[in-house]
Every structure is written in structure tokens, then in C-alpha cells.
Amino acid sequence: MASVPSLASTVQQRLAEGLSAALPEAGSADPLLRRSDRADFQANGILALAKQLKGNPRELATKVVGAIPANDVLKEIEVSGPGFLNITVTDAAIVRTLAARAADDRLGVPFDEAAGTTVIDYAQPNVAKEMHVGHLRSAVIGAAMVEILEFTGEKVVRRHHIGDWGTQFGMLIQYLIEHPHELDHKAEGADTEVSGEEAMSNLNRLYKASRALFDSDEEFKTRARARVVDLQAGDEQTLALWQRFVDESKIYFYSVFEKLDMDIQDPDIVGESGYNDMLAETCRLLEESGVAVRSEGALCVFFDDIKGPEGNPVPLIVQKSDGGFGYAATDLSAIRDRVQNLKASTLLYVVDARQSLHFKMVFETARRAGWLNDEVTAFQLAFGTVLGKDGKPFKTREGETVRLVDLLDEAIDRATEVVREKNNEKIALTEEEIVENGAQIGIGAVKYADLSTSAVRDYKFDLDQMVSLNGDTSVYIQYAYARIQSIKRNAGDAVPTAHPELELAPAERALGLHLDQFGAAIAEVAEEYAPHKLAAYLYQLASHLTAFYDQCPVVKADTQEQKENRLFLIDLTARTLQRGLALLGIQAPERL
Numbered sequence: 001m002a003s004v005p006s007l008a009s010t011v012q013q014r015l016a017e018g019l020s021a022a023l024p025e026a027g028s029a030d031p032l033l034r035r036s037d038r039a040d041f042q043a044n045g046i047l048a049l050a051k052q053l054k055g056n057p058r059e060l061a062t063k064v065v066g067a068i069p070a071n072d073v074l075k076e077i078e079v080s081g082p083g084f085l086n087i088t089v090t091d092a093a094i095v096r097t098l099a100a101r102a103a104d105d106r107l108g109v110p111f112d113e114a115a116g117t118t119v120i121d122y123a124q125p126n127v128a129k130e131m132h133v134g135h136l137r138s139a140v141i142g143a144a145m146v147e148i149l150e151f152t153g154e155k156v157v158r159r160h161h162i163g164d165w166g167t168q169f170g171m172l173i174q175y176l177i178e179h180p181h182e183l184d185h186k187a188e189g190a191d192t193e194v195s196g197e198e199a200m201s202n203l204n205r206l207y208k209a210s211r212a213l214f215d216s217d218e219e220f221k222t223r224a225r226a227r228v229v230d231l232q233a234g235d236e237q238t239l240a241l242w243q244r245f246v247d248e249s250k251i252y253f254y255s256v257f258e259k260l261d262m263d264i265q266d267p268d269i270v271g272e273s274g275y276n277d278m279l280a281e282t283c284r285l286l287e288e289s290g291v292a293v294r295s296e297g298a299l300c301v302f303f304d305d306i307k308g309p310e311g312n313p314v315p316l317i318v319q320k321s322d323g324g325f326g327y328a329a330t331d332l333s334a335i336r337d338r339v340q341n342l343k344a345s346t347l348l349y350v351v352d353a354r355q356s357l358h359f360k361m362v363f364e365t366a367r368r369a370g371w372l373n374d375e376v377t378a379f380q381l382a383f384g385t386v387l388g389k390d391g392k393p394f395k396t397r398e399g400e401t402v403r404l405v406d407l408l409d410e411a412i413d414r415a416t417e418v419v420r421e422k423n424n425e426k427i428a429l430t431e432e433e434i435v436e437n438g439a440q441i442g443i444g445a446v447k448y449a450d451l452s453t454s455a456v457r458d459y460k461f462d463l464d465q466m467v468s469l470n471g472d473t474s475v476y477i478q479y480a481y482a483r484i485q486s487i488k489r490n491a492g493d494a495v496p497t498a499h500p501e502l503e504l505a506p507a508e509r510a511l512g513l514h515l516d517q518f519g520a521a522i523a524e525v526a527e528e529y530a531p532h533k534l535a536a537y538l539y540q541l542a543s544h545l546t547a548f549y550d551q552c553p554v555v556k557a558d559t560q561e562q563k564e565n566r567l568f569l570i571d572l573t574a575r576t577l578q579r580g581l582a583l584l585g586i587q588a589p590e591r592l
């Protein structure tokens with residue numbers, strides 16, 4: 001594992017040396033380097049510096065350029081405009097840096113041995129309820145952040161905070177007691193496993209039936225409420241039935257996660273019930289420290305800046321006046337557990353933006369209680385709403401929430417059609433491969449659509465657009481990858497080899513410079529919790545490849561060296577695409 005500094009950072013370094021040699025009075029000024037269309041890079045830092053030193057920017061710039069020590073990275077530095085530097089690097093420097101990346105399994109991306117521990121709360125569906133597109137977003141964005149953070153060296157603990165506790169279980173359990181065969185499986189006794197679909201349809205039926213009874217039958221309502229008390233008191237028979245609901249739901253959750261090609265592990269599922277033993281103590285600690293106060297019998301935390309529509313304070317209710325604990329007490333207990341037992345330095349919550357006020361209050365409460373502080377911080381990676389094509393929250397025509405499974409199946413079907421249509425004698429996919437690729441492309445398309453816009457923005461769920469071969473889609477990126485693999489197969493015995501002595505065509509330089517930014521892109525994505533920036537990076541990489549492919553023949557290159565060098569460039573491109581897609585949870589089929 002050898003991390004490879006990017007060319008941008010090398011250039012930055014050279015400029016900084018020139019700056020401090022030419023202008024020692026400037027201290028360690030930032031040359032403000034960025035990629036540019038004019039040259040490879042542009043540095044604007046001297047303008048501000050000139051103002052500060054009351055000098056002529058062009059003169060200072062010329063002086064800085066003169067003071068840069070001789071090196072083999074910079075080909076040309078031109079002072080332009082009011083005092084910018086336009087910087088071109090040598091072709092050899094590009095190829096050498098890329099060769100160093102190619103020699104490393106991690107493509108030169110640094111691994112921070114001393115990184116912290118992030119506990120990430122994501123993929124948190126609710127027991128006995130259908131998963132919807134909101135749960136999809138949390139799962140997809142969360143899984144990408146897990147991979148990205150781990151890739152940078154962060155220790156990551158996954159927590160699936162499933163909704164497995166609450167008063168609704170009184171109604172469900174009571175109904176099951178009175179209708180004992182409602183959760184039995186058709187397949188029971190047979191060898192066939194219960195499908196997620198069957199599990200969910202059982203739960204759904206039971207949920208609807210018990211809800212209907214609860215709303216219409218006062219006596220059932222009374223029995224259901226008494227059952228809540230039994231559940232909270234830990235009555236054995238009641239708990240055993242509760243566990244059946246949890247187990248049945250997990251069969252369903254796992255089937256959806258499997259379809260999503262997502263690895264969810266049982267020990268990481270620590271639902272709301274997992275913190276029951278801590279709730280009373282959490283309340284006691286908050287009350288004793290004065291962070292929470294009794295108000296009309298409830299235990300509340302107040303905030304100066306959080307007010308209702310009439311200007312009245314809106315508190316966080318930690319314990320209700322009837323003694324019951326709610327969502328907030330659970331989240332505060334989970335914070336204590338994650339900080340004190342899991343030794344987290346960062347808590348990351350991938351949760352719908354509509355819960356932002358809740359988390360704002362919970363985090364502030366935890367800070368006042370001392371559970372969060374400068375060393376241990378919490379952040380909600382909030383995501384927006386999934387909209388239908390009409391721009392309204394995604395619903396079926398009948399106004400019901402769309403079943404996640406139906407959506408995924410439809411995406412897979414559409415993608416399979418795309419693969420089938422594109423198939424020909426040259427690609428020669430078997431039916432089995434068409435189906436396999438269709439699944440990878442369909443699921444990839446759903447994930448990519450979710451990941452490619454900034455999480456907090458709403459986005460439109462549009463399957464036609466998602467599986468399109470053109471535009472900013474995963475399919476486009478997957479085709480770029482498969483195209484490279486096909487070129488490599490047709491390259492005969494030529495082996496990808498870096499040739500720094502060759503002159504590069506403009507499309508090769510553009511591709512190379514973008515490849516070199518992979519590590520910087522990953523660092524930014526991890527730092528900002530912004531997977532959409534990785535999606536953008538990969539889409540640009542695929543676009544650079546398309547331009548390269550149009551302008552630079554590989555198999556029919558002019559010389560053997562050029563062929564090898566081009567193979568080297570596209571091979572590194574393929575590896576970068578594959579790695580980047582994998583971090584987003586998306587597979588790259590070898591042949592498409």
C-alpha cells in the first residue's frame with residue numbers, strides 16, 4: 001500500500017516552494033491551485049497576496065515563477081491576465097504518476113491508520129411494515145458511506161436501528177393470540193423456505209386486520225392496550241410473540257436487501273428495543289443534571305431557538321406523562337451506547353430530512369448532557385423525498401405507497417430488456433448472463449439515481465431515465481467499463497505498459513489527469529459525506545473515456561509502445577471505474 005500524491009498536490013508543493021523563496025514575507029501563502037481548461041492547472045493565489053503585500057501582481061507572479069526550483073513535473077508556467085499562473089505539466093509526469101497508482105491495489109488512495117470510529121445508523125425499516133422508497137434511500141446512501149469511509153481507513157460500526165418497539169405491538173400481538181394461525185406459513189413443513197414476499201404478505205394482512213379490529217372494537221382495544229403493558233413488563237409469552245413478528249419481518253428485510261445486492265449482518269441489527277434497558281437511566285441522568293425538566297408530568301428538554309407556530313416553545317419529550325418512553329429516549333440511549341460502549345468518534349445518521357428537527361434536538365440534548373462534545377460529534381446525513389414523475393411524493397395511482405420490491409423488479413426487467421436488445425453475435429451473452437447482467441444493471445441504476453444527486457435534494461424516480469444508455473446513468477458507466485474489457489480482449493498479446501517517454505494526445509492527457517484525481521475525489525467525498533461527488537467523478541471519467549475512445553485508437557495504435565501505453569491508460573480507467581462503482585454498491589459486468 002503506497003499512497004500516491006496527486007499531480008495537483010505536487011504542483012501545489014512546487015508553487016509553494018517558489019512562493020516562499022521569492023516572497024519570504026508572505027509566509028506560507030496558499031497558491032490556490034485548481035484544474036483549468038486553459039492549461040492543466042491555474043493558480044490564483046498571487047492576486048490576493050499582491051493586495052496584501054501592496055505589490056504588482058504580475059511582477060510578483062513572474063518573480064515566483066523564476067524562483068521555482070528546476071523539476072521534471074512542470075512543463076510550462078505562464079503568467080496571464082492580472083496575475084494568474086497557467087500551469088502545464090509534462091506528459092511524462094502524468095504517465096509516471098499513473099504508473100505509481102496502477103502499481104498499487106488501492107490505486108494510490110491513502111489509508112489513514114489513525115482514523116477514528118464512525119457508527120453509522122442506516123437501513124432502518126420498521127417491523128411488520130412494508131419497506132418504502134425512503135428506506136431504500138437510507139440503505140443505499142448508508143451502504144455507500146460505509147464503503148467509502150472504510151476505504152479511507154475509518155473504522156465503521158453499522159447499526160440498523162429498525163423500528164421494532166412501540167404501542168402498535170400490543171394490537172398485533174393481541175390479534176395473534178386471538179387468531180393463532182395468522183403467521184403460519186403455507187410452506188411450513190415442506191423443504192421450501194418462506195419467501196420474503198410471503199412473510200410480508202402475512203404481516204400485511206395481520207397488520208390490516210388487527211388495525212381494523214382495534215378501530216372498531218372497544219373491547220379489543222382495551223385488551224390490546226393491556227397487552228402493551230405486558231410487553232413492557234417483559235411478560236414471557238408476550239415477548240415470544242413479539243419476537244415472531246421481528247423474525248418474520250427480518251425474513252422480508254433480508255430478501256429485499258439481497259435483491260439490492262446489499263450485505264446486512266444480523267449482529268448489526270440493533271433495533272429500538274435494543275436500548276430498552278437504558279431508557280430509565282437515560283431519563284434519570286438527564287433529570288438529575290437538569291438538562292431535562294418535568295413539565296405537565298412529562299420529562300422535557302427545552303431549546304431557545306425551537307418554537308412552534310405561535311411562538312410557544314417546542315420541547316423534546318423524553319418521557320411522556322404516563323411514564324412511557326418514546327423515539328427520543330431511545331435515540332438518546334443509543335447515543336450513550338455508541339459513544340461509551342462502541343467508542344465512536346463520529347455518529348452518522350442516514351435519515352430522512354423530515355426528521356431533522358428531531359435529530360437537532362436529540363444532538364443538542366446529548367451535548368448538554370456531555371455525551372457529545374468536541375471529540376465526539378454527530379451528524380445527520382439527511383436525504384430528501386423521492387418524487388414521482390409528476391414531481392409529487394412517489395405514490396401508486398391509487399395513492400398508496402409504492403412497494404419497494406415492485407420497483408426493484410421493474411428496474412431489473414427494464415434493464416434486462418436493454419441488455420437483451422444490445423446483445424449480438426459479437427457480445428454473445430447467454431440467456432443466463434443476460435439475466436445476471438440485467439439484475440446488476442437494474443439495481444445499479446436504482447442505486448445510482450439515488451446517489452448521483454446531492455442527498456438532501458428531492459429526486460424524481462424515473463425508470464426510463466435511469467436505465468438510459470446515455471446521460472448521467474450507471475448504465476453509461478457500466479458500458480464504459482465493459483467496452484474497456486472488450487478492447488483488452490481484442491488486444492492480442494500486447495500487455496498494458498506505461499511508457500512515460502511517449503507524447504500524449506489531448507484526450508489521453510485529459511483522461512490521465514482525471515484518473516489522477518481519484519484519491520482527491522475520495523477524500524472529499526468521505527470528508528463531506530457526499531457520495532454524489534463520487535458518482536459525478538465516475539461519470540466524468542466515463543465521459544473522458546468516450547472522448548479518448550473516439551480520438552485514440554488502441555488496438556490499431558501507430559506503434560506497439562503507443563498501443564501498450566493506451567492499454568495501460570484504459571486498464572487503469574477500468575480499475576478506477578470498477579473500484580468507484582463498488583464503493584457505491586454497484587457491480588460492473590465484464591461483458592455487455
Ligand code: ARG
Nearest residue numbers: 121124125126161162163351
Ligand atoms: N425506523 C425509522 C423510520 O422508518 C428510521 C430510524 C432512524 N434512525 C434513528 N436512530 N432514529 O423512519
